[in-house]
Amino acid sequence: MTGHGRFVEDVVWPDTWHVAFLRSPVARGRIVGLDVEAARALDGVRVVLTAAELNPLVRSWWQTAVGPDAPQPPRRLLAAEDVRWVGEPIAMVLATSRYVAEDALELIELDVEEQPPVIADHLDRWKVEGEVGLVHPELGTNVAAQVPSPDRGMPMGNAALDDVLGTAPHVFDETFHQHRYLCVPMEARGILARWDPYRGRMEIVAATQGAHEVRASTARLLGIDETQVHASAEDVGGGFGQKMYMSTEDHCVVAAAYREECAVRWIEDRNENLVAGGHARTEDMRLQVATDETGRILGIKAHHVEDVGAFPTPGVGSNAKLAAAYLPGPYDIGQYFFSGVATYSNTNGKCAYRGPWMMETVAREQMMDIVAVELGIDPLEFRRHNMITSDRLPFTTSSGMVYETVTPRETLDQVAELIDYEGFRAEQAAARADGRLLGIGLAAYIEGSPGFGVLGAEQVSLRIDYDGKVLASTGSGSHGQSVETTVAQVVADSLGVDYEDVRVVQNDTAASPFGSGTGGSRTAAVFGGAARLAGEKLRRKVLRVAAVALEADPEDLELDLGVVRVKGAPAVALPMAQVAAMAYAGHAAFPPDLEPGLEAAHRIKAPTFMFSNAAHAAVVEVDPGTGQVRVLRYAVSEDCGNMINPMVVEGQIAGGVVQGIGGVFYEHFVYDSTGNPLTTTFMDYLLPTAADVPEIVYGHVVTPSTTPGGFKPVGEGGAIVSPPALINAVRDALRPFGARLTAQPLTPAVLLDIIEGNTR
Amino acid sequence: MKPAPFAYEAPTTVSEAVDCLASHGEEAKVLAGGQSLVPVLALRLARYEALVDLNRVGELDYVRREGSTMVIGAMTRQATIERDPTLRAAIPVLREATRLIGHPQIRNRGTLGGSVAHGDPAAEYPAVALATDATITVIGPAGPRIIEAADLYDGPMSTTLAEDEILTAVAFPVWCPGSGFAVREMARREGDFATVGVIAGVTLADDRISRAALALFGVGATPMRFRQLEGELLGADFLAVDPTDFGETLAQRLDPPNDVHASTAYRTRVAARLVAEALDAALDTARQETTS
Structure with a gap:
């Protein structure tokens, strides 16, 4: 930690206009009055833009990952005739400072005629149709998405599964709820944009996970060419999915810059980020599980309900398709059927959040514990009984996913050892005798990473210029994942140079190759894999050039730490700077088929899905007097294939686990019944602090994947599987009180109620 | 989250500060460490024409x-x-x-x-x-x-x-020798404002309680003392005091707030326990003070 980071707010353009948004104070209603004249007249205000000025600029609005034909909510830059969620931008002030811009907001007269909103409370929500009205009247329905899609000829059921559920010795049926908790990046959103009408060029600096997506979205919005847009990012302080796609406010900023032909800057504050930055989770899942007499799972039927808010991103915000694909996880579950419905509401729209589909694991891993206990089988044994073992690979799951190199059984066994699962029951009994409530929870999963479509074709370009140092350009968008470190490591190893001599350039559309940024846990596998192959290509090129200089056969040369040597004759050495000088200036001696220069690039073609696996285990203590939970021990065993850098791997896992602790025990974005948000600052939206997080013990199982380098996904898993591990631990601690515990957050009040028998 | 405009005064003596405050009338606010006032200003939940900053006094x-x-x-x-x-x-x-x-x-x-x-x-x-x-x-x-x-x-x-x-x-x-205090607080996280907080103080003379104080915070509009209940402790042999009973009795007199962090019922139940714990701990400390 040096304090030398440079973030979007640190970028100072002297001629920028600062933005503040007027946001809707009500969840649903008609705008019957909007008077911005007094605000326009305030000293220091350049302009106040409303829907009338800004919205006509929109040409098209879609995200690369879903494509132009995917359904989208009826997006608009600024609310025009009605408002659809508290926080929706209505007007935009451009002023000499954010202070003046906020002063101007107070001078805007807004009159909204309130209408009853489509809001669902935490546990009694999603009254989908009719009663109160439509979030988007244009659509005629509050259903945003459905799987299976009735109009696409997909099977609407699985008769064999229904048969199993009707005849199996044991059938269990439980519905799990997951509340609204959020990405909360350390750095909130922010963007600077300048339209230069003379060069026909848009310059953008944004806090983004992918500069190319910013470029593409801007070009689509304004109907200009992508080549007219230069988008880049400085250091980005976390995104967790929220910065994967341009938000409505980001679009407003580029549109305002375009219209006003000036530089515009919006730096989001924390209050805005909580209320208006993309929201997440907020879903239910019902699972029906059939087992035989021995506890072998015969079939699972799942139904998923998501609240996607008013204007989710990307597309309509549903994660059901991935949830359906991943739900079988590390188990052989037999017959399977998954259905889901996503519904709009008058709340902030859903965005991607680290493992956006993770409800499948949250529900499944809780269900594993519930079923095991009902059957009188230890949860660890029940998992082992149903888990896919290495001798069955390649294994095709009930959802059609093909696992080739996963090791769920190995990680489960390792985590059980790390947490001392065997010894725990005695510890628990002793604690109970002292009036202390201890519990242990396990959870396992397969982390899927998408390699389909644009997500599966990423490039790393390498360049060695005159001084012999290496520039690696990638389409990634590191926002805290240490991609600058890991890609440099891979390049250094595969090329044969010192790590210190590799510099990584990314998140800049003018300097890095086209790419979809960092997200989806793909970076090590796709960018790391591309870096490895590009490094090998460049190594061959270096050796060919050096072979000319040394009058040797390339086969007789080796490259290590930036020096070419003749094998067996170490005295003959050619440093990289000399090879580079030869490559660029000494090409007269080159054979005709040897191109001058030292450059190489590789664009990888990733498998449709890439998989890793892990198991987590938690030991918690619940205070019987207050219901407060302390996480006493936490262990993780994961197999992400070859680790480029174990510190980075463990850092990724730790961050995810902390988000799980937050989601299960502290974080809850609360709307009241009128759609008014109640947790709009960090006083009320509680993040876990360092004091609330235990030391995490890590174990690694290393089974290389079949992709170049043998790397696997790891970025999202910690956030996916820690919630059920923690919930299961609390459920175990409170087992004497018969808690069902199927909704979070597990606040002290909720747990004390259970302990005192006030609820079930 | 930027405050509305305000005048800023930075006096260096108490008398200057008093003059500054008087000259701005009701529209001024004193700024000390700023840990509560500044966020409130930034969120525009409050506004003042002037701030009188005491940090240089x-x-x-x-x-x-x-x-x-x-x-x-x-x-x-x-x-x-x-x-x-x-x-x-x-x-x-x-x-x-x-x-x-x-x-x-x-x-x-x-x-x-x-x-x-x-x-x-x-x-x-x-x-x-x-x-x-x-x-x-x-x-x-x-x-x-x-x-x-x-x-x-x-x-x-x-x-x-x-x-x-x-x-x-x-x-x-400074309470006289033979006194003991204890603080018990339940907060959602380390360092948060109290969901329920209790301070108990007692003085023992010849094993009997000669002074007692119980203050609760986070359970009402202001911090609260319970003088009548304290009075019932006076003169009692410390061994005869049942802190659990006392906590239950005290909690019955509470009507704590209901908010996103905790319900009225939760605060009441936790208050009973924390009062018991605090009183027990204060008695313990006082007894150690008298015997040491």
Whole structure:
């Protein structure tokens, strides 16, 4: 930690206009009055833009990952005739400072005629149709998405599964709820944009996970060419999915810059980020599980309900398709059927959040514990009984996913050892005798990473210029994942140079190759894999050039730490700077088929899905007097294939686990019944602090994947599987009180109620 | 999250500060450590025409003994109070409570006077002042006056200071030998304002309770004392006191708030337990004091 980071707010353009948004104070209603004249007249205000000025600029609005034909909510830059969620931008002030811009907001007269909103409370929500009205009247329905899609000829059921559920010795049926908790990046959103009408060029600096997506979205919005847009990012302080796609406010900023032909800057504050930055989770899942007499799972039927808010991103915000694909996880579950419905509401729209589909694991891993206990089988044994073992690979799951190199059984066994699962029951009994409530929870999963479509074709370009140092350009968008470190490591190893001599350039559309940024846990596998192959290509090129200089056969040369040597004759050495000088200036001696220069690039073609696996285990203590939970021990065993850098791997896992602790025990974005948000600052939206997080013990199982380098996904898993591990631990601690515990957050009040028998 | 415009005054003496405040009338606010006031300004939940910043008023930063009290200047940082060895020996409860305030960064800026004058009903210092029978010195254009801690708060974040008065010091009486205090607090996270907080203090003479104080915070509009219940403890043999019973009895008199962090019922139940724990611990400490 040096304090030398440079973030979007640190970028100072002297001629920028600062933005503040007027946001809707009500969840649903008609705008019957909007008077911005007094605000326009305030000293220091350049302009106040409303829907009338800004919205006509929109040409098209879609995200690369879903494509132009995917359904989208009826997006608009600024609310025009009605408002659809508290926080929706209505007007935009451009002023000499954010202070003046906020002063101007107070001078805007807004009159909204309130209408009853489509809001669902935490546990009694999603009254989908009719009663109160439509979030988007244009659509005629509050259903945003459905799987299976009735109009696409997909099977609407699985008769064999229904048969199993009707005849199996044991059938269990439980519905799990997951509340609204959020990405909360350390750095909130922010963007600077300048339209230069003379060069026909848009310059953008944004806090983004992918500069190319910013470029593409801007070009689509304004109907200009992508080549007219230069988008880049400085250091980005976390995104967790929220910065994967341009938000409505980001679009407003580029549109305002375009219209006003000036530089515009919006730096989001924390209050805005909580209320208006993309929201997440907020879903239910019902699972029906059939087992035989021995506890072998015969079939699972799942139904998923998501609240996607008013204007989710990307597309309509549903994660059901991935949830359906991943739900079988590390188990052989037999017959399977998954259905889901996503519904709009008058709340902030859903965005991607680290493992956006993770409800499948949250529900499944809780269900594993519930079923095991009902059957009188230890949860660890029940998992082992149903888990896919290495001798069955390649294994095709009930959802059609093909696992080739996963090791769920190995990680489960390792985590059980790390947490001392065997010894725990005695510890628990002793604690109970002292009036202390201890519990242990396990959870396992397969982390899927998408390699389909644009997500599966990423490039790393390498360049060695005159001084012999290496520039690696990638389409990634590191926002805290240490991609600058890991890609440099891979390049250094595969090329044969010192790590210190590799510099990584990314998140800049003018300097890095086209790419979809960092997200989806793909970076090590796709960018790391591309870096490895590009490094090998460049190594061959270096050796060919050096072979000319040394009058040797390339086969007789080796490259290590930036020096070419003749094998067996170490005295003959050619440093990289000399090879580079030869490559660029000494090409007269080159054979005709040897191109001058030292450059190489590789664009990888990733498998449709890439998989890793892990198991987590938690030991918690619940205070019987207050219901407060302390996480006493936490262990993780994961197999992400070859680790480029174990510190980075463990850092990724730790961050995810902390988000799980937050989601299960502290974080809850609360709307009241009128759609008014109640947790709009960090006083009320509680993040876990360092004091609330235990030391995490890590174990690694290393089974290389079949992709170049043998790397696997790891970025999202910690956030996916820690919630059920923690919930299961609390459920175990409170087992004497018969808690069902199927909704979070597990606040002290909720747990004390259970302990005192006030609820079930 | 940018404050509305305000004038800024930075006096260097108490008398200058009093003049500044008087000249701006009701529209001015005193700025101490800023840990509560600045966020409120930034969110535009409050606005003032002027801020009178006391951070350069060096004469308000002190800790000294005056007879049987420890007097602490209003601008003394919480971190100073946490570390002061004299205070630690004389008013141990103050240190115990200080460690529950926020995090080290907050305590480095936050002040005693700021916290007491702000009067957050869930804050520690107002309850410590109330529990120990502290007195508060304030000064205005008419000169200084003393307010008993019990008379300081008249509502949530509302004090009986006049608009033109500045809190300059808090005097904490040093309880006589044989006294014990305990602080118990339930907060959602380390460093948060209390969901429920309890301070218990007792003095034992010949194993009988000769003085008792119970202050709760986070359970009402202001920190609360329970003098009638305290009175029932006086004269009792400490062995005859049932803290659990006492906690249950006290909790029945509460009507705590209901908010996103905890319900009325939850706060009531936890208060009963924390009162019991605090009273038990205070009695324990007092007994050790008398036997040592």
